[in-house]
Amino acid sequence: MEVLATGPQATVQDGGRAGCGHLGVPRAGAMDPLALAQANRLVGNLPDAAAIEFLLGGLAVRFTEPVGFSLAGAPVPAYLGTVPVPRNTWTYARAGDVLTTGQPAYGLWTYLAVAGAIAVLPVLSSRSTDSLSGLGPPPLKLGDVIPIGSCRGTPGTPSDVFVENASASARLDLEIHWGPRDDWFTDEARRTFVTATWLVSTEVNRIAARLTGPRLDQRRHDQLPTEGVHPGSIQVPPSGQPLVFLANHPPTGGYPVIGVVSEPDLGRMAQAAPGTMVTMRVARPRTDLTGRARRGFR
Amino acid sequence: MDEAVTSVQRVGDRGLLVELPPRSDPHRLAAWVRDHPCAPGLTEIIPAARTVFLLGDITALRRIAQAIGATKLPDADERGGKTVVVPVRYDGPDLAAVAERTGLSVREVVKHHSGTEYRVAFFGFAPGQAFFAELPDVLRVPRRPSPRVKVPSGSLAIANEFTVIYPLDSPGGWNLIGTRAGPPLWDARAQPPNSVNVGDRVVFYEVR
Numbered sequence: 492m493e494v495l496a497t498g499p500q501a502t503v504q505d506g507g508r509a510g511c512g513h514l515g516v517p518r519a520g521a522m523d524p525l526a527l528a529q530a531n532r533l534v535g536n537l538p539d540a541a542a543i544e545f546l547l548g549g550l551a552v553r554f555t556e557p558v559g560f561s562l563a564g565a566p567v568p569a570y571l572g573t574v575p576v577p578r579n580t581w582t583y584a585r586a587g588d589v590l591t592t593g594q595p596a597y598g599l600w601t602y603l604a605v606a607g608a609i610a611v612l613p614v615l616s617s618r619s620t621d622s623l624s625g626l627g628p629p630p631l632k633l634g635d636v637i638p639i640g641s642c643r644g645t646p647g648t649p650s651d652v653f654v655e656n657a658s659a660s661a662r663l664d665l666e667i668h669w670g671p672r673d674d675w676f677t678d679e680a681r682r683t684f685v686t687a688t689w690l691v692s693t694e695v696n697r698i699a700a701r702l703t704g705p706r707l708d709q710r711r712h713d714q715l716p717t718e719g720v721h722p723g724s725i726q727v728p729p730s731g732q733p734l735v736f737l738a739n740h741p742p743t744g745g746y747p748v749i750g751v752v753s754e755p756d757l758g759r760m761a762q763a764a765p766g767t768m769v770t771m772r773v774a775r776p777r778t779d780l781t782g783r784a785r786r787g788f789r
Numbered sequence: 790m791d792e793a794v795t796s797v798q799r800v801g802d803r804g805l806l807v808e809l810p811p812r813s814d815p816h817r818l819a820a821w822v823r824d825h826p827c828a829p830g831l832t833e834i835i836p837a838a839r840t841v842f843l844l845g846d847i848t849a850l851r852r853i854a855q856a857i858g859a860t861k862l863p864d865a866d867e868r869g870g871k872t873v874v875v876p877v878r879y880d881g882p883d884l885a886a887v888a889e890r891t892g893l894s895v896r897e898v899v900k901h902h903s904g905t906e907y908r909v910a911f912f913g914f915a916p917g918q919a920f921f922a923e924l925p926d927v928l929r930v931p932r933r934p935s936p937r938v939k940v941p942s943g944s945l946a947i948a949n950e951f952t953v954i955y956p957l958d959s960p961g962g963w964n965l966i967g968t969r970a971g972p973p974l975w976d977a978r979a980q981p982p983n984s985v986n987v988g989d990r991v992v993f994y995e996v997r
Contacts, residue, residue, distance in 0.1 A: 512833040512844075513819070514983055515912040515919075515956075614977060624916045624957055626977055671798050671806045714931060714949060717913055717920070719835030719842025721801035729934075743837055743913035745932070751801030 492558075492605065494635040495589065498549025501631040502620035502697075503609050504602075504738075506539030508627070511615055512719065512742035516626065519619040522600045522697060522738045522761040523656045526564035530604035533561035533581040535644025540608035541618040543631065545601055548594040552603070554584040558639060559606040559646040565598030565657040565762060579653075581606075581646040598657025598762040599695075607640035622697040622739045656758035662768045663691075665756045667725065669773065672715065672747035676727070680707040684749055689733070689769040697739040699726075700760060702769060706731030709747065717745045723752035723760070737761050794818070797854050805843040805850045807857060815841045816911070816987050818857075827852045836987070837911050838920075838951075870909070870989035875954070875974070876996045877945050879903075881965035883933070887947065890930050899995060901925045902966065907952060909989045917956040917975020917983055921991050924950050936962030943969040945993070952993075970996040 494501070504527065507520025521527035521544055528538035536542075543550065548567040554560075561581045562569055569576040569592045576582050576590065584590065595601060611618050611628045620627045631637070673681060689702040707727050720726070724736045726746045735752060736744070738761065752760055753774060763769065795808040809815055815836035822834050822843065830849025835842040843850060879899045888895045907921035924947055932948045937960065940946070944955045946963035955961060956975040974984050985991060 509832045511916075512835045513912055514916060515914055516916045615982075621916075624959075626916060668799075668801050671800045716838035716840070716949075717911075718806065718837045718840040719833070719844075719913075721804035721842075721844065723801060741914050742833070742835055743842075748800075751804070754802045 492637045492639060493553045493555055494551075494631050494633060494637065495553055496549055496551035496591075497545065497631050497633065498592070499546045501543055501545040501550050502622070503541050503611055503628050503631070503637075504544040504619045505541040505617055507619055507738065508615050508617035508621065515624075515742060516615060517621055517623050517739055517741055518722070519617065519621040519623070519627065519697075519739045521602065521619075523564050523602070523758040524738075525654060525656050525758050526600065526602050527604075529579065529653055530561045530563035530602040531608070533563070533579070533646060533648060534559045534604050534606040535646045536604060536606065536608045537644075540604070541611070542602045542604040542609060543637075545592075545603070546599055548592045548601065550601075550603065551589065551591040552637075553587065553589050555586060555636070556639070557583070557585050559583050560590070561604050561646075562592070562601060563604070564601040565595035567595045567601050568593040580648045595657070597659040597764070599764055600657075600762060605639050606643050606646055608642075610638040610640040623741060657762040658759065661766070662770070663759060663763050664770050664772055665760060666753040666774050667750040667771050668753065669750050670748070673749050675709050675711045675715070675747040676749055677708050677710045680709070681749070683707060684733070685771045685773055687770075689771075691763050691765050691767040691769060693765045695765055697737060699734045699736050699740060700763070702733045702735065704732070707733065707749065711747075715745060715747050717743050720744045720748060721751045723754065723757040724748040725750045725752065735760055794857055797857055799850075799854075800842070803844060803847055803850065805854055807841045807843070809839055809841070811839065815839065822853060825853055825856060827856075835911075835913075837913060838922075870986065872906070872990040872992065873974075873985050874992050874994050876970040876994045877903075877954075877967045878970050878996050879945075879967040881945060881967045883946075883964040884966045887928070887930055887964050887966055891927055893927065898928065898966065901928050902947070902952065903993045903995045905992075907991045907993075909985050909987050909991060910951070911987060912983070915955070915957055915959050916977065917973075918953055919974065919983070919985055919991075920951045920953055922951055924952050930964055932962040933964060936960055940965065941968075943973070945969060
């Protein structure tokens, strides 16, 4: 498969590089794991197999061998030659066929999966491009020839309903869990955090999305020792403007984390375009894993 | 392990943050977790300055949280790490600012920094970014008020009780006091990619 155009950014992504966080290696992997899994399932791959993730459409490829492919995620208009290609189904391409894509109607990230998956060399057991640290294959560029694996599953279009993270809505309601450092913030800041309407800023990438809104003040002004962070952590630097850690977040952080986005909502956050209005909804209170009432829970 | 943990807190959908008192070693707890029968259910075990962060299957986290709360954690073996000598040049753009902030001369800053043996405390922030602990008290300064957009790889930096060498070009808010003058300490193509391990000792040797 040969790359004819990349759009603003196209990379290889799979389930990510797990298990090396203690060496400072970010997980990376797909921004919208649900869409990656969907694209892979349509062409008979394992859900975490490597596919091409591209931002805001504009990807074009020439297939150099006959292969089944699928598109999932942000809905881009797509053509195989001159024939429109539907999303969320699999399509057969002949050798020499050219797939072109336009801008998505909504959402940011689209996935192109091919039967057999993308077969670039894995680094630390993942084929994902790590946008933070440069591990894995570099972002795709014009003229790249991408190897496709020879191990084929059975393509098929499932008839069950599936959930999509990309949404045409201008509003996004995120479920969050408090902490682990919500006790570093003033009561006022905690109240503001869950009552304000936040705006996704233009500072959005594979690492994090910055939200703009009222300032969140901290109760404490000492520095938090660096600590490991959960995907979806909402970090608040001294500027008071929260930052949501997305797929390619660093494994540790040094600013207090006021809350963590629930995992099912993280892909929706990743697909939210700049300008989307975001509100926070606190997940049902719970006890901690040792059975005690959770510290700092209000 | 003699010291008890300070708190065990659930984080997000499948995380656990175990906080240890100051002066205790999160690596001994991380090693204990790695040997726990439920460890295969975990995807990440990340020891840091005062904490161990775990990510994984909720059942495994629950069992480990209960075990941490109920067990007197065993003493980890004293592992004799190696000592690595790292040649550096003290030519960083923040050297003068650090001197001013600490009330020392630039030469005194260099003398204190290069006259200390550091312990590799943990990896974090970027692949292969080892945090070297036990920075002399007189050199402890906070991170810069606003981070730089790009810190070149090989930069030697200090903040709070740590000193680091940036393994890659990356954004960063630490005080840059020098540059690495020898081979990199991290190479993703090498096996293993890290040439220092947690527990090793590092000394900086000034190259002029």
